[in-house]
Every structure is written in C-alpha cells, then in structure tokens.
Amino acid sequence: MNSVAAIGRLTEPEAPGEQVDLDSAAPDPLTIGRRVRHVRQEAGRTLGDVADAIGISASALSLIETGKREPRLSVLAALAKVLDASVQDFLTATPPSRRAALEIRLEKAQRAESYESLGLPKVKIGPRLPMEALEALVGMHEAMASAQADQAATPEHARRANGELRERMRSADNYFGELENEAARLLKSINHPGGPISRAAIDRIAGHLGYKLVHTSDLPTSTRSVSDLRNKRIYLPQPEAGQHDSRSLAMQAVGHLVLGHRPPADYSEFLSQRVEINYFAAALLMPQKDTVSLLRSAKTAKDIAIEDLRDAFAVSYETAAHRFTNLATKHLDIPVHFMRISQDGVIYKAYENDGIVFPSDTTGAIEGQRVCRQWTARRVFEQPDLTKAYQAYTDTRSGTYWCTAVVDRTSAGSFSVNVGVPYQHVKWMRGRDTQERSKSRCPDPSCCLQPPTDLAGRWDGRAWPSARVHSHLLAAMPPGVFPGVDDTEIYAFLEKHAPAE
Template sequence: MHFFAYRQEMTTSPWSRDSMPPLPGTSGLPGTADTLDLISLGRRVRHLRKGRGMTLDDLGRKVGTVGSQLSLIENGKREPKLGMLQGLAAALGVSIDELLGAEPPTRRAALEIELERAQRGPLYGSLGLPRVRISSRLPMEVLESLVGLQAELERRLNEQVATPEEARRANAELRAIMRRKNNYFPEIEAEAQQVLDAVGYSGGPMSEHLIADIAVHLGFTLHHVSDLPHSTRSVTDLKNSRIYLTQSRHSDHDPRSVLLQALGHYVLEHRPPENYGEFLRQRVATNYFAAALLLPEKPAVEYLRRAKAAKEIAVEDIRDTFAVSYETAAHRFTNLATEHLDILTHFQKTHKSGIIYKAYENDGVTFPQDHTGAIEGQPSCRRWTSRVVFDVQDKFRAYNQYTDTPSGTYWCTARTERGPNGEFSLSVGVPYAQVKWFRGRDTDIREKSFCPDEACCRRPPSSLAAEWAGNAWPSARAHSHLLAAMPPGVFPGVDETEVYSFLAAHSH
C-alpha cells in the first residue's frame, strides 16, 4: 500500500474515474444523461428569465400559463412537458439544448443547485434541520459555507461506511471491468513501454539497477530507511521528489515491485481516491504497471508465442525467464493470454483454509459468489486444483489436474507459496479445448465438482453426519476482520498522522 501527497491539478489516467467504463447499476440514476435534472433546469430558466428582465407573469403570458406554475418549474418541483419546454426555449430566445444544458450558467447558480439537491437528499433529512430558503437575497458566502459543510459531512460519512460488503461489491465491479477487457489494458502497456524506451531497456530480467534508473528518469531520488511507517510499503514525497523504502531485505514483497508500484501512481497521474472502489482500481492499475515493466509486453509475448508453438506453456518457466514471483508470472499471463494468444483463462489465489483471496476469469468457469457477485471471501470447491494442491507431497513441481464442472471441463496448474498470512495456492486454468498448448496436459489426475451444489463438498457425508450431528461443538476461530468496517481514511489502513510525521522528520 502506498501513500501519496498527490498533485492538486485535475488530471486523468487510463484508470482514473473519468476514463473508466460505467459501473453496473448506474444507468437511469439522477444526474445521468437519460434523466431530466429538474433543479438544474429550473435554475437555468430563472437565470435566463431574469437576464431578459422578465417577471414570472411576463414569461407566463408568452408560454400560455400562469406565473405560479412557472415558479414550480423554476424551483425544480414540476417537470414541464415537451410542449412547455419548446415554448420556454422560444420565449427565452435559446435552443432546447441550451435550455437543458448540463453546466450551470453561473457559480451562484451551481451552488444553489448543489444546496437544493442536498436539502432534498436523505442525509440532510436525517439531520432534522430546517430547510434554508434559497433566494437571491441569500449571501454568496452563506451558500459557499452550506455547500462546503454538506460535502465535508458526506466525505466523513463515506469514510466510515466502507464495510466488508462494500469492499466485496467494489471487487465484483472491478472484476467485471477486467473481464470485459480480457484483463488487458493497452493504455497502461503504452505508459510502461515509454518508460522502458526512455531508460534503454534491451531485454532480460529487470534489474534493481535499471529500476533505479527509471526512478531517476522520472525525477525521484530513492531513500532506504529503517523507520518506514508500519502501515505502508513505501512513502512518496511529491513535494521533494523522494521515494522512501524499507532497508529490510526480509520483506514479503519483491522490492522491485514495491518501487515500480509507487512510481506507477505518479506515471498514471492518480488522484486521491474518493471511495473504496476507486482505491481498488488504482491499486490494480499500479500492480499492472509494475508487471508490465518486470515482464515487458513485447519480449513476454514473443516468449509466450514460442512456448505456445512448442506446446510448452508453463507459468514456472515464465517466472524463471523474467526472474519474478510465481504470482506475478501468473497475473501477467492473464494480461496477455487472451489478447495475444487467443487463450481464455482463469486465476485463483486461495488460502489453505479454502477461502479465495483473489480471482479472475474470462473462460466461463463458475466461481462461488455471494449475493453481491463477489468471489473474494468465498470457499473454493474442495475438489478443485486450488484446494487439492495443498495435500500434494511434491512441492517442487507444479501440480496439474483436470476438473469436470457444471460449466465444462477445465485443466489447471497450481503451486503453493507461504506468506505472512499462511500458505496459499496459486492456480491458473484453461478450458479443456485449450489445454493442448500447456506443459502438464498429460496428467491423469481428474476430479469431478458439482459446486455450487452443496452436496458436492459443503455438506458432510451422510455417514459422518449420522454419527456426529448434534455431538460436536467446535470453537470457531473468529475472523474479526470479516465483521469490522474497512479501515477509514483516503487510503484504507494508512495512518495519515504517522505518515505526515515521517515526512516532516525526513524532509530536512
């Protein structure tokens, strides 16, 4: 996790809010293109009417209605019919498009619109406060203060309501975006290639020396310290163009990836995330950027095409060729497999307890899901490769298995790795029709899964249930993080006071 003193100017990136595809469930909501914003329309009519020196009754006579009816329209309390809109546009001397324009005509009008929306919203209503009458006599500074207070209140409440359910929903939305794009993002690939060209990368594994050159090229100096805030893996000081990293060589993360992810926030011009979903998108984007530098697209694709032609694709070979972790190699394979090799695939990172921590698919495999569509936090089928691999004695070689599922037969390859939170399996799989390109396809190990049918592996066998049902009382290991709200703050889990104090101490 990284903490940034971000640039204040409004910028966009391949993974910024403005350029992301619309998330599911937003069509038709107030403020979107397919609804009429009555408050904004009313303020525009009032602005145009007053600009032409007309009273409500004057305008009413021109459009064939009374002033009291126009007052309801101007206050956003009545939706005018199409004929009325056409009459208003003609009487005010503007086109329909101008009358329905998205931009408020003045700063004051924009503030009035924001305040009116806020006062009609559920948050303001829950406070039990009297409504403020919005008129031309309301001072500008009062408008500014009221709108600012509302925005700050919403921001603070949003920080507090980042629940595990919200996190799971954000994960599901992000995974849907990744599936639509086949987990391939050409904008980030292009940014990574520009950086590689600038430092003269000529091939082979990415050395720490070359990565340090990338930092210098981007204008940063590197500082290894022993007192890095415990809630961070790196801290970037944009004021003084410094990146702080830990001195320890015993980190659970590749120091090259940590530095490249920190640089990724800068290159991709990220702004402080406004919600947990945006925080996740930025984190995935920086991980992608780092992988695109550690396994550059052109040499990685050339290598994979040769392996495909030889029918010898193997994740462990990708790992060894580019000197990265197995997890990084597996992730990068999912970035490039569909776009460049026409191979559909899926990926899982599963804890030894059976809980899925990360997952991606575009090959139709049926992952377990909760009501939000989230896969993370769900138990993987006991018969899948991602679970069976934990019981395999040979940990040196990859474990390969065919699994018959309700959605088809899949071949998967998996390995286990130990991390700070225990042992995990990392598995990559493809549909049966595409296994011919992979080493390990000759395995004779085959399992059958009926999940999500509970009779598959979640319900105890009848013989065990008959003997022990009602006679067992296990004391469950409490996973308190599943009940707690997500850590508050712009960057969840980061102690801002600790980070700012660290920067102050190191800035001289």
C-alpha cells in the same frame, strides 16, 4: 393508533360521498405539514383563523405545519373542509414547490443525529431565508452526508467495487494497451536492451523521473512504500523478502507518478489505482515484447509453463501468473482464469474470461467466498511436496478445466496461486498429460459443503466449535484517503527522514 403513518392500506371516509385512497405509502409528517401550509397560504388564510375554524390552537396547527406533530386523519379532514381542499391534497408525497422540497430536506438534515452531535446552531427555516442560501445549505448537508457514508462504507462497498473492477478487466481480456505503452516508453527512456529488468535499471527509471529510491528498516507497518513528493524520494522496505519483491514495490510506487494518480476519492478508485500500478509494475518487470516472444515460442512447442516465465524474468510465481493472464488472450487467443486462495479455500483474488463459474454472494462478489474442495487450487495443499507445481483436470458445472497451482508460503499463511484454461486449450500447456482428475458438483451442497453422511451421523449435535470471527468482516472500511493508513504515522516518518533544508 390514529396517526396517518399507521393507516396502512385502509380506506376511510373523508366526507359524505367521498373516499380517500390510502393504498400508497403515506408521506412523512414534514411533507404533510408543508402541504397543509401551502394550501392554507394559497387560500389566503392565516394560521389563527384556520386553527379557530377547526377547533385547535394556533400553536398546535403550527406544530403540524412544521412537521413536529403528526396530524390525525380527523384533523386533516377538518382542514380540507375549511380550506376547500381534499385530504389527498395533504397526503401527496411530492412537496408542493421547489422551495418546499428544499426546506424539507434542510429540516431533515438539521434534525439528523449526525448534525445534532456537532453541537452547531440550526438555521431558522422561513420565507426570509434566501433561495440561494437554502440551495447552498442543502447542498452542503448532502455533500457532508455523502462523505460520511463513504467513510463508513461496509465491506459490501468493497465487494461491489471488486465486482465492478473485475467486469472491467474481463471486458478487456485483462489487457490494457495504454498501460503497456506507458511501460514501454519508460523502458525506452533508459535504453533498456530487453529481457529481465535489473535493480540498477530500476534505479535509472526512478532517476529519470527525478526520484531516488531509499531502502529503510522503519517503514510504517501500514504501508508497502512511501513517496516523498516534496523531496523526490521513494522509501522502500529492506529487500529481505527477495529482490523481485523490492523491484516490484519500487515500480508500483513509480506507477502512481507515471500514471498521474491523484488521492482517490473513494474505495473504488483506490482499488482501481492498485490494479493499475500492479499491472504497470508487471509490464516493466516482464516487458510485453520479450514476454510475448517467449510465450509464442512456448505455444509453438506446446510447452507453456508459468514456471518458465517466473525463472526467465526473476519474478514471483504470482507476478508471472498475473502477467500470463494479461497477455494470453490478447496475444495467444487462450482464455484463462486465475485465483489466489487461502489454505481453507477462501478467494483473495480471482479473474476469469474462460467461462468458469466462481462462487459468489448476492452482490456478485467472489472475494471471501470458498471454492470447492475438488478444485485444483485446493487439492494442491494435499500434495506431499508443496514445492512443486500441481496439475489436474476438474469437471465443473461450466465445463472441464485444466489447472496448474503452486503453494505460496508467506508470513500471513499459505496460499495457492492457480492458473487454468478450458479443456480445448490444454494442448498448449506443459503438464497436460497429468492423470489427476476430479469432479466438482458445487454449488450442490452434497459436493463439499455438507459433511459425509456417516461422519455427520456420528458427530451431528455433538460438536460445538468456537468460531474465529475476523473483526474486519464486520467493521467499516478504514477511514481516510488511503484505507488503513495512519496519516500521523506517515508524516512523522517523512519528517524523520527528510533531508536537512
């Protein structure tokens, strides 16, 4: 091949006694063309006379200057000689001027397949195109490309967003004072006397904000709640799943209003808002003052139990476990970790500030990774009575941890909710006298990633499972402001339920 792009690391004579260093990556044809034009115009030469001087047609030189033809090295050498320049002047990757750089960016944008698919005419790029118009067109194309990239974000985008959010939570010990303060102010506004919050109190909170809670059986399946900002209504599902679920969903919807959320700009912001409303709802359902009081009494008695928090505030075990991680380090000086995993060990949610090492991928994300079979969060599924909390000690590569876990059965399957603390803090926890103990050697493959030798010997090469590939692992993130939500479905729902005007 004779093209500049194919030269690679070769060094070829430009002219007698002169060498061209092509060690660095060659620029693209469009940049080369703009540099050729720049050098020609600086020399005061016309397209026609330079073309005649090197023995090619003016149209051929024009194609080179517009980046539509990739020049051979011999042509560049001839151009350099005629224009009293060097080949290196043409092969510099940096455009010769700010205007040239913008022209190159606009040309590339208009040649992109995504622009071609729009069926729009191309703007002619030349000296008569005002600089301001050039700036605006380039900015518009790049903003459009950025928006398209966000819409087509792969699961890697989501994993990175999760990782960044987890770092934020860890740096704050999962305690956010501003959210606690907002929840406390709202409770004070309805003269809440303390303790568990009732359904009637939830209605009063919504009323204080000018909203009405409406339970309905036809909520769009892609949503957990829908807020009608025009008619001041919050639509919730019928509370068949338990009153605490209904209260939590209501307070999450209220959280968006109180915290002043706007439509998220990207998935990272969407995820951050979701964490904030979950925290805010838990701070309302389990007020900080009352929860900390209960926890401090339990610590004094060396009898902390997630089940007691669950029962005292009539919330789910998972909400109680989350709330414990909010308050344990800040108010009790106890570092903790939390997990929610599926029965096959895949992490759905996790948090730690106690040094435990979760499995992670190359991006640092832990969601979607599988935890060791020896961890308490997975061993709980092996117990004969899945209604009881299971406690155990696990020796891991980062230390010994005591954990308590329960099985949460849902319509989507069974999950394990796990809370753990380092060995030196187990003295505060109920269930520390357990005799259950295991050792995890992960990520050593011989721990649980590889089958036992005798089992592998009998079946290696004799099994062919048909894997269940989850389409969401390969698909782009759902498009739209609120991932996975169909706007048409939402608007039709609101239109149906809106009060007559």
